Amino acid sequence: xxxxxxxxxxxxxxxxxxxxxxxxxxxxxxxxxxxxxxxxxxxxxxxxxxxxxxxxxxxxxxxxxxxxxxxxxxxxxxxxxxxxxxxxxxxxxxxxxxxxxxxxxxxxxxxxxxxxxxxxxxxxxxxxxxxxxxxxxxxxxxxxxxxxxxxxxxxxxxxxxxxxxxxxxxxxxxxxxxxxxxxxxxxxxxxxxxxxxxxxxxxxxxxxxxxxxxxxxxxxxxxxxxxxxxxxxxxxxxxxxxxxxxxxxxxxxxxxxxxxxxxxxxxxxxxxxxxxxxxxxxxxxxxxxxxxxxxxxxxxxxxxxxxxxxxxxxxxxxxxxxxxxxxxxxxxxxxxxxxxxxxxxxxxxxxxxxxxxxxxxxxxxxxxxxxxxxxxxxxxxxxxxxxxxx
Amino acid sequence: xxxxxxxxxxxxxxxxxxxxxxxxxxxxxxxxxxxxxxxxxxxxxxxxxxxxxxxxxxxxxxxxxxxxxxxxxxxxxxxxxxxxxxxxxxxxxxxxxxxxxxxxxxxxxxxxxxxxxxxxxxxxxxxxxxxxxxxxxxxxxxxxxxxxxxxxxxxxxxxxxxxx
Numbered sequence: 001x002x003x004x005x006x007x008x009x010x011x012x013x014x015x016x017x018x019x020x021x022x023x024x025x026x027x028x029x030x031x032x033x034x035x036x037x038x039x040x041x042x043x044x045x046x047x048x049x050x051x052x053x054x055x056x057x058x059x060x061x062x063x064x065x066x067x068x069x070x071x072x073x074x075x076x077x078x079x080x081x082x083x084x085x086x087x088x089x090x091x092x093x094x095x096x097x098x099x100x101x102x103x104x105x106x107x108x109x110x111x112x113x114x115x116x117x118x119x120x121x122x123x124x125x126x127x128x129x130x131x132x133x134x135x136x137x138x139x140x141x142x143x144x145x146x147x148x149x150x151x152x153x154x155x156x157x158x159x160x161x162x163x164x165x166x167x168x169x170x171x172x173x174x175x176x177x178x179x180x181x182x183x184x185x186x187x188x189x190x191x192x193x194x195x196x197x198x199x200x201x202x203x204x205x206x207x208x209x210x211x212x213x214x215x216x217x218x219x220x221x222x223x224x225x226x227x228x229x230x231x232x233x234x235x236x237x238x239x240x241x242x243x244x245x246x247x248x249x250x251x252x253x254x255x256x257x258x259x260x261x262x263x264x265x266x267x268x269x270x271x272x273x274x275x276x277x278x279x280x281x282x283x284x285x286x287x288x289x290x291x292x293x294x295x296x297x298x299x300x301x302x303x304x305x306x307x308x309x310x311x312x313x314x315x316x317x318x319x320x321x322x323x324x325x326x327x328x329x330x331x332x333x334x335x336x337x338x339x340x341x342x343x344x345x346x347x348x349x350x351x352x353x354x355x356x357x358x359x360x361x362x363x364x365x366x367x368x369x370x371x372x373x374x375x376x377x378x379x380x381x382x383x384x385x386x387x388x389x390x
Numbered sequence: 391x392x393x394x395x396x397x398x399x400x401x402x403x404x405x406x407x408x409x410x411x412x413x414x415x416x417x418x419x420x421x422x423x424x425x426x427x428x429x430x431x432x433x434x435x436x437x438x439x440x441x442x443x444x445x446x447x448x449x450x451x452x453x454x455x456x457x458x459x460x461x462x463x464x465x466x467x468x469x470x471x472x473x474x475x476x477x478x479x480x481x482x483x484x485x486x487x488x489x490x491x492x493x494x495x496x497x498x499x500x501x502x503x504x505x506x507x508x509x510x511x512x513x514x515x516x517x518x519x520x521x522x523x524x525x526x527x528x529x530x531x532x533x534x535x536x537x538x539x540x541x542x543x544x545x546x547x548x549x550x551x552x553x554x
Contacts, residue, residue, distance in 0.1 A: 073392060074400060095399075131392075163399045170403040177411050184419035191426040202423070209423050230424065231416040239411065262393065263400035267408065325393070 064336035072257040072328045075132050075168040077107040080252035090253070092171055096134060097162035098125055107165075116146035116156070130156055134163050169264070172256035176243050184238075212237050212373060220377040222384070225279075229380055232275060236268060237373040244324060244365030248358060259368070260324030262317070269317035272376040276383045277309065283385030312379050316372060323368050327361040 078090040091108035100123045107129075109120045116128035119137045126137035128147045135158035137147035148156040166174075187205040191198070198206040212234050217226040243259045258264055288305040291298070334353045338346050534540045 069393070074397060163397065164402055165399055166403070167397075167400065169400055170407075173404065173407050177407055180411065181414065181418075184415055188419035188422040191422050196426045196430055198426075205419075206423060206427065209420070210427065213424070213427075231412060231420045234420050235408070235412045235415050238415075239408065261400060263396035263398075264404050266396045267401050267404040271405075271408070321394075 062336075062339045062342075064333065064340055067336060068329055068332040071332055072260055072325050073132060074261060074263075076110075076129060076134070076165055077112070078168045078171055078253065078256075088252075090171075092166050092168065094134065094165040095163075096127070097164060098123070098136075099161075100125055103127075103161070115144070116148040117141075119147050127161070128158075133160060134165070135160055168256050169258045169261055172246060172254070172258050173243070173264075175253055176239070176246055176258070179246075180238055180242055208238075209234060216370075216374050216377045220374070220381040222381060225384065226377075229275065229279070229377065232271070233373050233377055236271075236376060237369050240268070240320065240372055241366055241369035244368060245362075247324060247328065248361050248365060257325060257328050259320055260326075260328055262321050265317045265321040268320070268372070269313040272316060272379060273310070273313040275376075276313070276379045279380060280383035281385065284383045287385050312375075316375055320368055320372055323364055327357070327364055331357050331361065 076094060077092055080088040080090055082088055089108075089112065091106045094103075094105055094107050094109075096103040103122045103125065105120060105122055110118050110129045114129055114132060116130035116135065116137070118128065120127045126147070128135050128137040130146065130148055133156075135148055135156055138149055138158060141147050142149060148158050151157050183201060183205065186200065187202040190200055190202040194202075213226070213230060216237075217230050217233050220226075221229055240259055243264075246254045247257055247259060249255060288309070289302060291301045291305065293301050331354055334350050334357065337350050338344065534543065
């Protein structure tokens with residue numbers, strides 16, 4: 001099992017590095033400006049994204065930070081491979097809640113534009129996409145041909161409609177749900193067929209389920225109450241773990257940075273917050289609002305305790321977000337070395353370190369899922385304070 | 391800053407998808423898996439408990455057997471002792487009876503011998519008397535063959551009577 005996983009990983013890592021290297025050759029003359037030198041990036045969107053500033057300099061430099069940030073951010077389309085017409089980008093549905101109600105169209109209608117150059121008109125409203133955000137377009141284009149107006153910090157000042165689009169991350173999440181169900185439904189139904197004996201995929205899933213139950217839920221929540229929270233903890237564990245792993249696979253339709261997205265970690269942490277506080281008993285609230293300290297300390301203690309309610313899930317949110325994003329940033333940075341040095345000879349170093357990082361990330365993927373689940377269970381357990389302790 | 395600003399759309403979809411996933415998984419995966427595991431654990435606990443019970447039962451059975459064996463042995467010893475006692479008693483009785491009988495037989499024999507002796511003696515006496523009478527007759531016949539002798543006897547007898 002272990003050897004197979006290693007060989008798969010080695011293959012994927014090489015693949016991950018090979019893709020941008022091949023892109024280098026294709027890229028040489030792909031530009032809309034005569035003075036461009038070769039722009040190298042593994043994600044062609046960055047090319048569009050970086051045009052505004054690069055045009056002014058007259059030479060498009062490889063901007064590693066921009067490429068990396070672009071990768072770990074969400075996107076309205078899913079770039080699979082290649083460049084422009086030769087490449088393939090999966091168009092994703094854009095769903096907007098505008099002043100005139102629901103507006104839906106495919107992201108391909110922007111024609112890969114990400115600099116507010118291309119205006120899409122729907123329900124007599126005009127939209128532009130700028131840095132992967134949808135804005136109501138300005139009446140006229142500015143000096144760069146973009147239908148947005150900027151503030152002093154070069155941020156668009158246009159109003160944004162509420163964006164409920166199926167973005168790359170939502171797409172990836174749905175994919176992960178399909179994968180989870182493909183694994184879990186056979187696992188769950190195999191028991192009936194085999195008379196309660198774990199066979200096949202259930203033999204792999206059951207130890208993990210038991211791990212969550214016996215090492216996470218039971219000791220932290222307690223024997224009487226743990227069963228109620230087990231479905232949430234199990235779902236959160238497998239959801240985070242699988243999405244962490246999906247983020248590590250560098251090829252389409254994987255590679256998204258879902259669990260490294262603050263919106264996702266926020267949502268998951270918020271669920272833990274809700275479960276923690278709605279399952280809390282009297283002792284917990286008493287501990288917060290009537291702590292066993294002298295009365296004059298109440299003005300200090302109560303705010304501290306109230307902050308504590310929020311800080312615990314806040315830490316959950318930040319921890320998962322930071323760990324997974326950092327992993328993506330490191331791996332992309334190491335890959336970017338090749339393009340920063342503009343030398344193929346640096347690639348063995350990149351390959352070695354990316355491989356090394358991928359192994360660590362493989363561990364981190366499971367570890368962060370475990371930590372998130374463990375701390376959720378711990379917070380739920382802590383919210384049930386026994387009265388006699390005071 | 392974009393990096394740490396949660397997008398409303400993704401929050402919405404994550405909430406929706408996660409809750410649906412939770413509901414589906416609870417039904418199709420967690421429930422069957424956990425139920426199967428709990429059933430298995432209950433089975434194992436039961437099996438262990440019944441094994442423990444069987445062990446205890448066996449121990450009890452063994453103790454019972456030992457007790458029965460011990461009792462049987464005691465009973466056997468008792469029976470043997472009784473038998474021995476009975477044998478002794480029977481033998482003693484038999485001895486006593488035989489002694490008694492032999493004594494009685496002896497006594498009977500004595501009596502019989504005595505009786506026979508007495509009968510013999512009587513017979514002898516009778517025979518002697520008969521013989522004596524016969525002899526006396528013969529003697530008398532001889533003595534009183536002649537007239538004078540008869541006379542002399544009568545005389546003597548008369549004389550005797552006269553003396554008295």
